[in-house]
Amino acid sequence: MAPVSVERTGFDPRPRLRTDPPAIEGVRCAACVHPSLEPVTRCPVCGGEVAPTTFASTGTVFSGTVLRIPVGDRTPPISLAYVDLDDGPRVLGHGNDPEQALRPGQRAVLVGRTAEGDPCFAGEETERSGARPVSEEDA
Amino acid sequence: MTGVGIRGVGTSTFAKQPQRGAPALVRDAVAEAFADAGSAHVDAVFAGTVFDGPGTVQRCLQTLGIVGVPVVTVENACASGTTAFHEAVEAVRLGRYERVLAVGVETMNHTFAGSIVPEDTDREGRSGMAMPSIYGMAAARYGAEFGTTPEQLAAVAVKNYRHGVANPRAARRREVSINEVLASRMIADPLTVLQCCGMSDAAAAAVVGPARAGDVAVRGTALRSGGLWDHRSSKVWGWDVVHDTATAAFEAAGVGVADVDVFEVHDAFTIGEIVTTEALGLAPLGEGGKLAAEGITALGGESPVNPSGGLLSRGHPLGATGLAQIAEITWQLRGRAADRQVEGARLGVVETMGGGAAGIDGNGCVVAVLEGSC
Numbered sequence: 001m002a003p004v005s006v007e008r009t010g011f012d013p014r015p016r017l018r019t020d021p022p023a024i025e026g027v028r029c030a031a032c033v034h035p036s037l038e039p040v041t042r043c044p045v046c047g048g049e050v051a052p053t054t055f056a057s058t059g060t061v062f063s064g065t066v067l068r069i070p071v072g073d074r075t076p077p078i079s080l081a082y083v084d085l086d087d088g089p090r091v092l093g094h095g096n097d098p099e100q101a102l103r104p105g106q107r108a109v110l111v112g113r114t115a116e117g118d119p120c121f122a123g124e125e126t127e128r129s130g131a132r133p134v135s136e137e138d139a
Numbered sequence: 140m141t142g143v144g145i146r147g148v149g150t151s152t153f154a155k156q157p158q159r160g161a162p163a164l165v166r167d168a169v170a171e172a173f174a175d176a177g178s179a180h181v182d183a184v185f186a187g188t189v190f191d192g193p194g195t196v197q198r199c200l201q202t203l204g205i206v207g208v209p210v211v212t213v214e215n216a217c218a219s220g221t222t223a224f225h226e227a228v229e230a231v232r233l234g235r236y237e238r239v240l241a242v243g244v245e246t247m248n249h250t251f252a253g254s255i256v257p258e259d260t261d262r263e264g265r266s267g268m269a270m271p272s273i274y275g276m277a278a279a280r281y282g283a284e285f286g287t288t289p290e291q292l293a294a295v296a297v298k299n300y301r302h303g304v305a306n307p308r309a310a311r312r313r314e315v316s317i318n319e320v321l322a323s324r325m326i327a328d329p330l331t332v333l334q335c336c337g338m339s340d341a342a343a344a345a346v347v348g349p350a351r352a353g354d355v356a357v358r359g360t361a362l363r364s365g366g367l368w369d370h371r372s373s374k375v376w377g378w379d380v381v382h383d384t385a386t387a388a389f390e391a392a393g394v395g396v397a398d399v400d401v402f403e404v405h406d407a408f409t410i411g412e413i414v415t416t417e418a419l420g421l422a423p424l425g426e427g428g429k430l431a432a433e434g435i436t437a438l439g440g441e442s443p444v445n446p447s448g449g450l451l452s453r454g455h456p457l458g459a460t461g462l463a464q465i466a467e468i469t470w471q472l473r474g475r476a477a478d479r480q481v482e483g484a485r486l487g488v489v490e491t492m493g494g495g496a497a498g499i500d501g502n503g504c505v506v507a508v509l510e511g512s513c
Contacts, residue, residue, distance in 0.1 A: 065275030
């Protein structure tokens with residue numbers, strides 16, 4: 001079926017954000033501590049009970065890119081990145097500088113929403129070494 | 140259980156040809172497959188399409204006189220065509236039907252003015268997550284983690300476009316240089332436009348039935364959806380689902396990757412072929428960038444990958460792609476691939492994977508192991 005535009009006042013599947021300070025809300029499993037962005041009633045990993053939680057606003061970039069073509073109603077460029085929140089799930093967000101890709105291994109902080117309502121992250125500028133910028137766990 | 144053979148295959152041309160419409164494209168593919176099979180009789184149809192409208196497959200098939208039989212249309216993202224093939228094979232293997240048509244079609248340029256618009260009921264699609272961006276992120280991650288270079292990425296495109304020159308059905312048939320690939324327009328850093336498959340319109344088909352002498356035999360197929368892909372996943376998107384599906388297909392076939400003579404894999408983007416060839420077992424994790432760059436996966440190399448020119452040369456009409464891969468491997472195993480023939484190919488593998496649902500390692504992946512009789 002040709003894609004049908006969903007009314008923007010309708011279902012919004014994106015992560016739920018609280019403001020002041022910005023943070024993403026979700027649920028965490030009481031049994032295995034798995035964090036979920038979706039408001040599930042059972043943990044998708046172990047089936048355990050979940051409780052609402054607010055995730056840390058800081059995290060480490062898994063990877064990032066700058067998309068330079070228009071998609072749907074979006075105007076390029078847009079900076080997109082997966083950020084692994086420090087105590088939470090991997091979240092797709094926008095980098096706050098649309099011209100700049102967030103780099104794998106870079107620290108990032110949630111700064112709110114973009115004008116279009118997407119989670120928005122700022123990369124922390126640190127001395128960039130030649131070392132592989134990934135955590136030990138990922139290596 | 141019944142052994143399954145491929146009786147016939149066919150495809151339309153792959154091109155920007157929205158004016159032709161799905162019925163004409165399907166007629167081209169199915170008529171060729173029927174002529175190849177020596178019969179126009181089928182007991183059931185499994186079809187794959189993602190974006191073509193409701194009823195498309197029945198609208199097309201009636202123009203070939205294929206009516207009154209069960210028709211099931213599946214949507215499994217980029218793996219829709221190979222999913223239809225897998226289901227057709229399983230239906231014959233389990234004795235449900237005798238002769239089954241698997242067909243895939245997609246008129247991309249009818250549906251989209253530009254690239255695919257992400258699904259806005261998906262939490263990532265709603266944030267503008269187009270397919271080039273998820274592959275761009277995989278490529279950026281490979282650069283940072285494993286030192287995969289832009290030149291290694293580009294080498295995949297150079298190889299596949301070179302192969303595609305010998306494929307008269309491909310949409311993009313022109314050799315390019317590494318520099319030309321890298322200097323082309325940036326789409327999703329670090330992927331340039333010549334590293335992204337094009338939007339083409341096409342159909343492809345295969346007829347399967349109980350294996351007979353002389354058929355290309357289906358040694359094994361596997362279909363999986365991805366596991367959860369989240370903060371616990373150290374590998375890039377898609378690696379694990381391809382690996383797990385391939386492991387299941389190789390086990391069903393009773394062969395290993397080293398036995399395979401020729402591959403058709405999902406190179407929707409250059410990094411996709413690198414990740415997939417690793418996940419299939421052609422290179423250790425993180426070292427897939429060497430395969431095309433060192434000629435290992437070129438025609439004439441140790442493990443030729445995408446002799447058809449792949450998705451990069453054909454373009455990627457989602458539903459048609461998987462069955463075009465099946466057709467190419469079938470021609471290869473019959474020794475009928477002309478200037479792109481892998482000499483003496485006996486075992487071939489098809490891999491297709493697709494995504495678009497946030498949170499999992501791919502909506503679906505199919506791996507098929509086919510064996511020639513010559």
